Amino acid sequence: MSSSAAVRLGRIAPQDTALFICDVQERFRSVISGFPAVVDTSRRMARAAQALQLPIIVTEQYPKALGNTVPELAEILPQGTPIVAKTDFSMCVPDVVTELEKLSDVKNILLTGIEAHVCVFQTALDLLGKEERVNFICCVNHFSISIFIQHCRKRVCRTHLGGWSIFPTIY
Numbered sequence: 001m002s003s004s005a006a007v008r009l010g011r012i013a014p015q016d017t018a019l020f021i022c023d024v025q026e027r028f029r030s031v032i033s034g035f036p037a038v039v040d041t042s043r044r045m046a047r048a049a050q051a052l053q054l055p056i057i058v059t060e061q062y063p064k065a066l067g068n069t070v071p072e073l074a075e076i077l078p079q080g081t082p083i084v085a086k087t088d089f090s091m092c093v094p095d096v097v098t099e100l101e102k103l104s105d106v107k108n109i110l111l112t113g114i115e116a117h118v119c120v121f122q123t124a125l126d127l128l129g130k131e132e133r134v135n136f137i138c139c140v141n142h143f144s145i146s147i148f149i150q151h152c153r154k155r156v157c158r159t160h161l162g163g164w165s166i167f168p169t170i171y
Contacts, residue, residue, distance in 0.1 A: 012108045019049040021058045022113025026067030058083045059091045092126035108133045
């Protein structure tokens, strides 16, 4: 495969990849369909990131009201993993952007977490706007993933942005 094809396909390599985990918080446990699967996917991705020595950035949406990252995920995060509070839908708030800027070699983002059709989607758009390549690791219900894919296709076609791929694990 030529190197230009690899770029278009979003090939990932440990030296230029980071994992973003979006809003896997306690309050969502009782309201997100399939929440255990989301936690399981996030835990597996965090463990894989650790094994590959990928940086991890975690966000929490308004933790005062929605709680912190669920314990079963928080307990396996490497010491020093940035956990950033936010009130925007996107993970690309100033503190996360600052963390990403420290990782100057990172051009690929593995993105997983809660609400694929809202927070994960908005994060993807913001990252694509920064010319990052985004790879989604989604564990969502059929309704949420279909909305997410529709939004991605419309946005990518309208703005001519490429460099994204989706790896869904749908229950």
